[in-house]
Amino acid sequence: xxxxxxxxxxxxxxxxxxxxxxxxxxxxxxxxxxxxxxxxxxxxxxxxxxxxxxxxxxxxxxxxxxxxxxxxxxxxxxxxxxxxxxxxxxxxxxxxxxxxxxxxxxxxxxxxxxxxxxxxxxxxxxxxxxxxxxxxxxxxxxxxxxxxxxxxxxxxxxxxxxxxxxxxxxxxxxxxxxxxxxxxxxxxxxxxxxxxxxxxxxxxxxxxxxxxxxxxxxxxxxxxxxxxxxxxxxxxxxxxxxxxxxxxxxxxxxxxxxxxxxxxxxxxxxxxxxxxxxxxxxxxxx
Amino acid sequence: xxxxxxxxxxxxxxxxxxxxxxxxxxxxxxxxxxxxxxxxxxxxxxxxxxxxxxxxxxxxxxxxxxxxxxxxxxxxxxxxxxxxxxxxxxxxxxxxxxxxxxxxxxxxxxxxxxxxxxxxxxxxxxxxxxxxxxxxxxxxxxxxxxxxxxxxxxxxxxxxxxxxxxxxxxxxxxxxxxxxxxxxxxxxxxxxxxxxxxxxxxxxxxxxxxxxxxxxxxxxxxxxxxxxxxxxxxxxxxxxxxxxxxxxxxxxxxxxxxxxxxxxxxxxxxxxxxxxxxxxxxxxxxxxxxxxxxxxxxxxxxxxxxxxxxxxxxxxxxxxxxxxxxxxxxx
Numbered sequence: 001x002x003x004x005x006x007x008x009x010x011x012x013x014x015x016x017x018x019x020x021x022x023x024x025x026x027x028x029x030x031x032x033x034x035x036x037x038x039x040x041x042x043x044x045x046x047x048x049x050x051x052x053x054x055x056x057x058x059x060x061x062x063x064x065x066x067x068x069x070x071x072x073x074x075x076x077x078x079x080x081x082x083x084x085x086x087x088x089x090x091x092x093x094x095x096x097x098x099x100x101x102x103x104x105x106x107x108x109x110x111x112x113x114x115x116x117x118x119x120x121x122x123x124x125x126x127x128x129x130x131x132x133x134x135x136x137x138x139x140x141x142x143x144x145x146x147x148x149x150x151x152x153x154x155x156x157x158x159x160x161x162x163x164x165x166x167x168x169x170x171x172x173x174x175x176x177x178x179x180x181x182x183x184x185x186x187x188x189x190x191x192x193x194x195x196x197x198x199x200x201x202x203x204x205x206x207x208x209x210x211x212x213x214x215x216x217x218x219x220x221x222x223x224x225x226x227x228x229x230x231x232x233x234x235x236x237x238x239x240x241x242x243x244x245x246x247x248x249x250x251x252x253x254x255x256x257x258x259x260x261x262x263x264x265x266x267x268x269x270x271x272x273x274x275x276x277x278x279x280x281x282x283x284x285x286x
Numbered sequence: 287x288x289x290x291x292x293x294x295x296x297x298x299x300x301x302x303x304x305x306x307x308x309x310x311x312x313x314x315x316x317x318x319x320x321x322x323x324x325x326x327x328x329x330x331x332x333x334x335x336x337x338x339x340x341x342x343x344x345x346x347x348x349x350x351x352x353x354x355x356x357x358x359x360x361x362x363x364x365x366x367x368x369x370x371x372x373x374x375x376x377x378x379x380x381x382x383x384x385x386x387x388x389x390x391x392x393x394x395x396x397x398x399x400x401x402x403x404x405x406x407x408x409x410x411x412x413x414x415x416x417x418x419x420x421x422x423x424x425x426x427x428x429x430x431x432x433x434x435x436x437x438x439x440x441x442x443x444x445x446x447x448x449x450x451x452x453x454x455x456x457x458x459x460x461x462x463x464x465x466x467x468x469x470x471x472x473x474x475x476x477x478x479x480x481x482x483x484x485x486x487x488x489x490x491x492x493x494x495x496x497x498x499x500x501x502x503x504x505x506x507x508x509x510x511x512x513x514x515x516x517x518x519x520x521x522x523x524x525x526x527x528x529x530x531x532x533x534x535x536x537x538x539x540x541x542x543x544x545x546x547x548x549x550x551x552x553x554x555x556x557x558x559x560x561x562x563x564x565x566x567x568x569x570x571x572x573x574x575x576x577x578x579x580x581x582x583x584x585x586x587x588x589x590x591x592x593x594x595x596x597x598x599x600x601x602x603x604x605x606x607x608x609x610x611x612x613x614x615x616x617x
Contacts, residue, residue: 124305135551135570136309136578216446220552223448224567239448243556247467250456257449265444 018276025270032086032263039083045073047080047233056249065255068242074255081233081256086263088145088228089215095153096214097207100160105191105199107161108168119165122158134217138226145234148227152217156210163206167199201278209271212264219260235260290611294597298590305589306361309582310354361583367576371569376576380562380584386472387554387561391546393477394484395539402489403535406496409435411523413497414504435493442490451483451556468558480557484550492538499534503527532603540596547588 035042045063051071059066065074103122107115137151171177172195180194219236221227228234230241235256242252341347345356360367366376409432416429458479459467465478503509504527512522554564562581569577600607 124301135567136582138570212444219446220448223446224552224555225571236446236448239452243452246452246456247460250460253452253456257446257452261445261449264446265440268440268444 018273021269021273022277025266025273028266029270032082032266035079036082036086039080043073043076043079045076047072047076048231049073056245058249059251066249066251068249068252069245074252077233077238078235078255078259081235081238081259082263084145084228084232084234085215085219085236085260088149088234089211089218092149092152092156092214092218093207093211095149096156096210097160097203099153100157100162101164101196101199101203103157104161104164105168105195108165109172109187109191109195115165118161122161125155125158126162134221135224135226138221143226143229145222145228145232148218148221151221151226152214156214159210160203160206163202164199167202168195171195171198205271205275205278208274209268211271212268215260215264215267290601290614291598294594298594302586302590305586306358306579306583307354309579310357311350357579366580366583369569369574369577371572371574371577376580379577380565380580383560383562383565386559387547387563389472390477390480390484390550390554390559390561391543393481394488394546395543397481397485398488398492398542399539401485402492403496405435405439405489406493407500407523407528409493410497410500410504413501435497439490439493442486443494445486447483447487447550448552448556450486451479451553454479454482455556472560476557476559480550480553480559483553483557484546488542492535492542495538496531496535499531500527503530529603533600536599536603537596540592540599544588544592547592548585 049072051067053071054063054067055069055071057063057067057071063073063075065078067073068077103118107118134148134151134155137154138148141147141150177190177194180190185194218227219234219239222234222236223240225237225240228237230237238256239253239260242249242256245252338347345353348356357367364377366380368374369376369379372379412428412432412435416425416432419425419428455467459465465475470476509522509527512526513519548563551563551567553559554561555567558564562584565577566581568574569581601611
């Protein structure tokens with residue numbers, strides 16, 4: 001019988017596999033974070049230590065990913081780079097989530113002219129290709145990891161503002177909110193206790209799904225020389241540093257590249273799993 | 287209808303002004319300017335008088351609003367000034383880089399469409415067949431096909447495009463020697479690797495969207511109705527489903543045409559592809575304001591143009607939109 005409705009048995013199997021996926025990818029992401037936290041003690045060699053005698057080595061037992069032109073151990077640099085790459089991405093996502101939600105809730109609550117203006121600004125930011133705009137902002141602010149984070153934050157908040165605004169507009173019309181208001185709740189209490197908990201779900205899911213994208217964009221800015229500066233180990237800037245070695249020791253390029261790929265993949269998978277877990281209706285479509 | 291087009295067009299003028307003003311303000315708010323950058327390369331200390339004289343020569347000492355309006359006035363007449371760094375005419379420099387970007391945009395959009403639409407449709411149909419096919423082996427074959435396409439799209443989505451670019455360079459150019467590592471000028475062989483890089487990234491993204499759009503459409507009642515009346519699956523797919531999914535696809539393509547025309551900074555830089563994206567990166571590094579501004583104006587024009595084009599395409603593609611516009615015009 002052709003039907004798109006899953007049977008109960010299928011739904012149970014899928015539901016449990018959804019949970020399993022959540023745990024598996026959650027554990028993988030946790031592992032990455034643990035590596036990032038203890039990066040310094042996990043490095044087999046000093047990631048900054050130069051040894052010109054051992055420069056440009058192919059992968060070997062001593063240097064699993066080989067060495068770069070200064071003889072630095074690539075494996076150590078990739079491990080050390082995880083801290084900068086992963087935590088600056090988390091910082092960035094935290095900033096845009098908070099900022100976007102604050103603006104969105106404000107717009108949905110206050111409405112009127114300020115809402116109109118902020119939404120037009122967000123339209124512009126959404127329409128412009130993100131990286132190009134971030135590039136311009138980073139160019140104006142100057143290079144450096146902090147400025148790269150600021151630049152990407154400046155262009156990435158509108159997505160969250162949009163979601164928070166539409167959710168706030170929906171929640172403010174609900175009966176429970178009217179009841180809370182009639183019961184004499186102050187505006188700040190209404191927003192903090194009644195609106196925010198109810199709109200948090202979709203925003204958190206978006207944030208989870210965004211970690212991978214933001215990691216790539218941040219690495220992209222670093223790759224162009226507008227993010228982390230050498231010799232700081234950061235995956236994007238490491239690739240730009242070792243790019244010229246593609247013909248001689250390709251592993252010096254592939255190691256950080258694979259690290260970005262793996263980390264982005266894990267966070268994307270986790271994001272998908274979290275979304276499916278929170279909203280089973282989306283599962284079929286994606 | 288004409289009224290609608292005109293209205294859409296006029297509503298975009300404030301956007302253009304807004305973007306140019308913002309970009310202008312942003313550049314001026316920055317702590318450093320082209321003069322500082324220029325003389326910081328000299329190495330020796332430069333007196334304040336020299337700096338001031340150089341600024342006065344470029345008009346950087348005038349009030350902000352005066353600078354903005356004089357720039358806007360000049361720009362409308364086609365005079366976008368001279369590059370602070372090379373001293374060449376901005377408009378000429380910019381126009382000379384445009385063909386490379388246009389070529390790359392055209393090839394990668396065409397290839398993306400050719401890859402992502404068929405694969406997306408196949409994946410969606412396979413997904414549906416996996417649930418409805420009568421025999422078990424057909425079901426598992428279909429679900430395997432869907433899974434493979436989705437896995438490919440997932441991998442493509444998780445690869446930063448500079449990594450894809452360097453991988454292609456390593457395998458196609460260095461290992462296999464099929465292509466030159468760096469393009470010598472704007473040629474079709476030189477365009478192969480940047481096109482592939484962009485296509486991989488974009489197809490991975492669109493494949494998912496096309497698949498979702500087609501699946502959404504396939505689950506609608508009219509499809510079941512058509513099937514019940516004995517219309518062939520292929521006909522339903524081609525005549526009804528694809529047509530209705532076209533709106534989503536056009537919106538997506540419009541957005542990516544916009545960002546492609548803006549030049550893809552990273553890909554152009556890696557492959558030394560002499561387009562506007564690379565020009566913008568170089569200009570940003572050198573704080574060459576006139577060039578950056580020309581670039582921002584170009585982006586604004588693209589934004590406005592692409593939005594307008596997408597709206598007009600909806601009119602052509604979707605009778606529902608057409609009806610609504612005509613109804614509004616009558617009122």
